[in-house]
Amino acid sequence: MNLTYEIVSDNDIAVCRDICNELMGFQKSKATITPELFDGMNFETRLVPSLEKAIHNYTVIVKDGDRIVGYVYSNVSPKEAYSNEFATFFDLSSVSGDLVGCLSQFYIKEEYRQYGIGSKLFHMSMDWLNQFEEVKDYFIFVSNGNENALDFYKRKGFIVSHDILDGFITVLRKSKS
Template sequence: MSIHYEAVSEDQVLCIRDLCNELMAYQKTLARIRPELFDSMCFETRMIPSLKRAKANLILIAKDEDQIVGYAYSNISPKETYSNEFATFFDLDSVKGNDVGCLSQFYIREKYRNRGIGTVLFERSMTWLQSFASINNRFIFVSNGNDQALRFYLGKGFAISHPILDGFITVLRNS
């Protein structure tokens, strides 16, 4: 196994379509609260709108030879993006400035988990998010039932802020 990492442009985002859809299906299998909400979530309904709303995007992929085995998607977006018909993800008044940074999607195929790939993707994502001097607030949203992801992010210095949608999502914030 020879893992290498690269950033891909928004024009190349289709290369992670299958992984994004795997992520949505995986989250549904773990969900204890309202798993049916994942039925309408897919690449076209999650990734594409997020890319379009964001001011800046970073799509990192992990490849084993030519096969993409994981990805992380981070963005800088207006804070108002996170108050919509689906949910209000955080108290907008608690955010200094107009924009927030988000590690929005993160997925590694099962056979590649617990090999350090997630740490590399996470650290590169955080380095990118921290490169924006005007961004003081970084968020991660963890779907219910994904306890492994929750422990991973807590171990990386994020703290639980609050649940939303009756516990469907746990909001994490940089501490």
């Protein structure tokens, strides 16, 4: 393995199209609650709109040689961005300040898991999010059926806040210390 980590600019986000679409397929394969909701989710409907609504974006891809084998996308957004036609992701009044940090998308190809890539990407994202003094609340949204991701984030200090969409998504939360 020859792993490299590259920060992707918003202008070059299209390099994440295939890996993002693979994430959506993975989430659907794990889902036990309304997996058909993933049918309309892809790069154009999930990553691009999130990127456009955010104030700050941070995307890192992991490559093995020239092959993208994982990525993480985090953002800082107005808290109102998380109340839309799809769902209200958290009680807006519970957030101190106007902005929230979100580790929004995170995926590593199965054969590359267990090499510490996830921990490295997680820490890179949290270090990036921590630089924003005005952000006091961090969120991660885990699709149903993805128990490994849920356990990973709990080990990293996030706590389960609540479920939305009848259990389709579990909301995890952490406040800045």
